[in-house]
Amino acid sequence: MDGPAAVEPMICAGLVCWVSRVSRVEFADRLAANMEDLQWLASASVRHQRVVSEIARHAAVLPARFGTVFLSQQSLEKDVRRRKRTLVEAFKRVADADEWGVKVFTTRSAAPPVSARSGREYLRRKAALLQERPLAQVDAEVRSFASELKRIARAGTAGGKVSAGQRNLEWQASFLLPRNRRKDLQRILQRFAAKWGESRRIECTGPWPPYSFVSAHDN
């Protein structure tokens, strides 16, 4: 589902599938190359997010992974029929819940700028900075923040890779939060923000459609 093409509903095996008729060349044959074109990737992702969010405002939705293309309506129907049971289970798992992204930034000391003698060395060092740190290496206060969030969430997963290299990012994760827990989320955020004062900054984004929680094995 994506592209500037119109988005239309199709009933398959009792479920509503929202699809758009996209260019086969752009979204199938050349998708791998397009994914490396940041300009294309950014525009297509924003369109994808707008469509999924708009649908999610009106109904429970399981977002398909970016780049999911069916070559015909028949192949879509066949796939939905085959996975019907899994899809129904997934709907139960994400029912009345949203995805939220939480990031903690340190404001104490800026990470030293990456310097290198060659472009290749620069990329190697920068890539090393992007490696996700195991939770055990994260400061104990951030660990306790993480475990409080985990307690109110239905599921949690490591945060996105794309922003992993953001300056001063100390920790990030995505949570599947039941809607009746939003006040608890607010309380935890406020309490830790007050506790950390100027030393750390918390960023919370949401509600997102449950992008990271569609498959059981993702959690």
Next chain:
Amino acid sequence: MTTETHKVAVIGSEPQDDVSLLDILDHVLNSGVVIHGSLVISLAGVDLVYLGLNAVLTSVETAMRHLDTRR
């Protein structure tokens, strides 16, 4: 709703909120991408996307604004 109490920012709770492109990419691409019918969890380029992202952020955001005003 953007709450700036202490040092918390909660963004995106209202439809008119401006969520950053970086956050969108984080959530939309986090569970992988389907290429040629196969699920690609870690794209060769994705880890490095951030490296080049700043360079295109401005131009993309300008492009998206054009898209909005055309509606």
